[in-house]
Amino acid sequence: MSGAEPTGATRAAQTRAAAGPTPVRRAGLPLAVLWAAFVLAHLYVATVGWWMPALPMGDTVFVYEPWSRNALGGGAVVGITESWVYPQLALLPMLLAQGISQLLHPLIPGAYAVGSASYVVAWSILITILDAVGFAFLLRGRRAARSRIRRGAALFWMAALVALGPIAMFRIDAVTVPLALIGGLWLFSRPAVASALFTVGAWIKIWPGALFVAALALLRGRIRMIVSAAIVTFVVVLGLVLLGGGRNLLGFLSQMSGRGLQIEAVGATPLLWLTQTGVTRIEYDRQILTFQLAGPGVDLAAAVLTPLMALAVLAIAGLALWKLRSGASARRLLPATALALVAVLIACNKVGSPQFQVWMLAPILLWWLFDGPRVRVPAVLVLVDYLFTQAVYPVVYDGLLRAEALPIALLSVRNILVVVICVIAIRAIVRTPVRRAAAPAREVPETRRS
Secondary structure (H helix, E strand, O other), X not given: OOOOOOOHHHHHHHHHHHHOOOOOOOOOOOHHHHHHHHHHHHHHHHHHHHHOOOOOOHHHHHHHHHHHHHHHXXXXXXXXXXXXXXXXXXXXXXXXXXXXXXXXXXXXXXXXXXXXXXXXXXXXXXHHHHHHHHHXXXXXXXXXXHHHHHHHHHHHHHHHHHXXXXXXXXXXXXXXXXXXXXHHHOXXXXXXXXXXXXXXXXXXXXXXXXXXXXXXXXXXOHHHHHHHHHHHHHHHHHHHHHOOOHHHOOHHHHHHHOOOOEOOOHHHHHHHHHHHOOOOEEEEEOOOOEEEEEOOOHHHHHHHHHHHHHHHHHHHHHHHHHHHHOOEOHHHHHHHXXXXXXXXXXXXXXXXXXXXXXXXXXXXXXXXXXXHHHOHHHXXXXXXXXXXXXXXXXXXXXXXXXXXXHHHHHHHHHHHHHHHHHHHHHHHHHOOOEOOOOOOOOOOOOOOOO
């Protein structure tokens, strides 16, 4: 080839120049549209509960509000002066909502209890602000392809919020979703900060610890993550001890271990059907404010679920670590592992509260970003799971408490979906492609000249 003859790269450049400028790939929906969807979704979820049966804001009104009012008014401080069902940092958002409520209370006439109506509005404002921070973090990508993926994830988040309904906002679990999401977004660039966020989330509601376990099993910088989590835990524990709460430091663990089998728990599904024949029955536990099953086999099922959960968590973390050491990408393994762990926490839990379903949202969003082509099936299943969850609570929940067949059937479908999602996430871990080391080139023996 002569020096004047163009190379292949030169010819390709000339062809592109002749064809005109390269079209820029669309970045998806405009940001203004996504933020409009954010506002509409939160307005809908914040208001629709007022017209729904079973009062889906009930815990916010009748539990969170009195807890926070008593704490600020010199009464009992849950988690400090008395044992509590939640980790102690869960009280902080309740106190913040109480502060906002005091500002709103004069503006909201006709409150049906002291501060209750204004507290519901204040709680929805607090959750909307926290979600807005997470939403902004999700949409901060600059490149067109990355931005398109993130915008799709943002739209899915809003669809999931609407599908799950008021329970996605009016429970303490809602506070942990943006924390877990932001932590997940920072895992590869700021693992220590991500670990700190997961730890704070776990001191509000335990489930973000599953993301910490997944990161610890799969990512580098384990020492930094452990140190970060230890520092946060030390600060929290020191603060609680100084406030006089040392005696009740781990009260939430004893409260959890002493709970019975809640009617909505995945493991309660077969026993719940036995209410149709009178073998089991539904009872209300006034101490922990929940409906539980009673009858033959209930105590055994409740006793088996917790050790089963521990074994399943260890097995999933071990499977993910084995795939990582076999050459699979940590970035592709992480979200499927996180979803599998969270689904196990739901499926093997003695408590089956509907708000637990929101735990799957952050792992799905991270899966959307890190391994988009494989997220379609689990994402659709999570949306369907959310629709069934809202259909059960609050729509037919009164019928469920009467042990009617239709609500039990809807709940059974929802619980089966949780198990299916877990299985699909585990299958995704197993099927994550493995990078094979290149085989060494075969040596060709030299040919002796005659």
